[in-house]
Amino acid sequence: MSDRASDPRPAAPPRAGAVSGPDRPVVLVAHGSPDPRSPATVRAIAAAAGAEAGFLEFNEPHPAEVLTGLADRGHDRAVALPLLLTDAYHARTDLPEVAKRAEEARPGLAVALAAPVGDLSLAAALVRGLPADVDGLVVCAAGTRVDEGRAHVAAVAAEAGRLLGVPAGPGFASGPGPAADETVRSLRTAGAERIAAVCYFIAPGLLCDKAIAAAREAGASHLGEPLGAAPELLALIARRAAEA
Numbered sequence: 001m002s003d004r005a006s007d008p009r010p011a012a013p014p015r016a017g018a019v020s021g022p023d024r025p026v027v028l029v030a031h032g033s034p035d036p037r038s039p040a041t042v043r044a045i046a047a048a049a050g051a052e053a054g055f056l057e058f059n060e061p062h063p064a065e066v067l068t069g070l071a072d073r074g075h076d077r078a079v080a081l082p083l084l085l086t087d088a089y090h091a092r093t094d095l096p097e098v099a100k101r102a103e104e105a106r107p108g109l110a111v112a113l114a115a116p117v118g119d120l121s122l123a124a125a126l127v128r129g130l131p132a133d134v135d136g137l138v139v140c141a142a143g144t145r146v147d148e149g150r151a152h153v154a155a156v157a158a159e160a161g162r163l164l165g166v167p168a169g170p171g172f173a174s175g176p177g178p179a180a181d182e183t184v185r186s187l188r189t190a191g192a193e194r195i196a197a198v199c200y201f202i203a204p205g206l207l208c209d210k211a212i213a214a215a216r217e218a219g220a221s222h223l224g225e226p227l228g229a230a231p232e233l234l235a236l237i238a239r240r241a242a243e244a
Contacts (some may be wrong), residue, residue, distance in 0.1 A: 004027035010124040012231045019049050019241040023077055024112070026051040026241045027066045029095060030083045032058035033205045041228055042083060042239065048229040049237045051081070056094055058175025067102035071109040079244045080101075080111050081237060082111035083202055085118035085141070086149030114244035117202075117236045118152055123159035125230035126198040131222055135166050138183040138220065141200040142174035146167035150177045156200055167192060170200075173211040181218035182210040188219055202233075 020026045030042045032055035039059040046053035052070075054063025061069075063080060070078050080099050082091045100109035124137060139167040141156035142151060153170040161168025167187060171180030178186070180197060187195050197215035203226050212223050227233050 003167040010128060012125075012128065013235060014039075019238045020051050021077075022067070022080055024082055024241075025070050025075055025185070026079045026114075026237070027063055027070070028053045028083045028237070029063045029080055029098060030055050030059075030202070032056055032060050035205045037131055037204040040202075041226070042063070045083065045202070045229045045233065045237075049067045049234050051237065053083075054098075063098045064105070067098070067109065068105050069112055071102070071106035076108055077110050077112070079114055079241050081114035081240055084116040085122075085200060085202065085239075086116070086144050086146065086152055087116050088144045088146045088149045091116045098214055100191075112244040114240040117240060118156070119131065119236050120156060120159045121232050121236065122200070122227065122230070123156050123163055125227055125232040126160050126200065126224065127163050130164065130196050130198075130224070131194070132207045133194050134164060134196045134222060136184075136187035136190075136195035137161050137164060138171040138180055138187065139168060139194060139200050140171045140173065140180045140197055140208070140215060142207045142211075143175035143177065145175050152177075153177075153200060160198070169226035171211060171215060173207040173214075178244060179214055179243070180220075181214040184215050184218035184220050195220045196222040196224065199226045201226040203228065 014026040141153040171183040197220040
């Protein structure tokens with residue numbers, strides 16, 4: 001374990017400015033949730049990023065409606081940016097369908113597709129504010145059947161563990177891979193006593209609650225919060241929008 005006499009937890013980077021320009025406004029495309037905390041958080045992220053928000057399910061407005069609304073206000077270009085952490089079904093299938101629907105509804109509108117916002121740089125946001133005596137870490141995530149998605153979460157967990165100098169692993173709320181409680185028990189078996197469970201989720205919701213509850217019941221002593229409008233996430237939104 002690395003020397004932790006000085007606090008290794010990264011300071012917050014400066015917040016990114018507005019990502020929407022006059023020529024290419026940005027629409028953040030979220031999955032949506034019946035939990036009201038989730039769309040409220042997404043809208044707060046969009047406001048902080050200088051973008052607009054749309055939801056594929058459960059909440060309104062739909063991203064295609066947001067995009068056509070932009071066209072009606074005179075825009076002929078826009079960016080659809082998935083507010084998703086893994087390149088799974090919604091990013092690969094739903095997002096292109098959203099863009100196609102908007103472009104067909106408003107001929108002359110060109111919608112660029114951005115990449116999801118999952119990135120190793122978010123590990124810094126996950127570990128910021130953790131107690132100095134944490135000696136194990138589980139990074140809770142929703143779960144996916146896409147192998148690359150699970151590998152990404154594992155890589156974020158490894159980076160978060162590296163930043164803290166403690167053993168770390170992923171814990172999934174659904175699908176294949178270790179559940180959060182399984183990872184906590186593995187860390188305890190390896191000798192960790194003060195395990196933190198952090199949330200690799202954009203916003204609160206049922207799956208986040210499920211993963212955190214499982215980690216707590218297995219013995220995690222510190223429970224984190226979803227990313228929300230973390231400076232690292234806002235910086236990624238700006239970068240993904242510029243790259244699209």
